[in-house]
Amino acid sequence: MPIRVRKFIGTILIIILVLFYAIVANTIAVATLGNAPWWGHLLYFALTGLLWVLPAMVVIKWMAGPKQQ
Template structure:
């Protein structure tokens, strides 16, 4: 697969990932954190704000292709 096509597909996948992840994380927060303290909110949003990076790293590695020697 040409590298330009892989980068285009990867970019679209990352955009979809961020949109879906933000909607899911916000829905979970609004349904479960309503009566929680501020520290719980801070911990949840700090964790969920960093957790999307893991699947994005996989997509970015795929976009870069195999290591060149």
């Protein structure tokens, strides 16, 4: 698969991932953090704000293609 097609598909996948992840993370926060203290909110959103990077790294690695030898 050409690298330009991989990058296009990867870009679309990352956009979908971020939108889906944000909706799910906020839905869980609304359902569970209603009466939590401020530091609970801080920890939750700090963790979920960084956690989306892990699946995005997999997509970016795929976008780069196989290693050149």
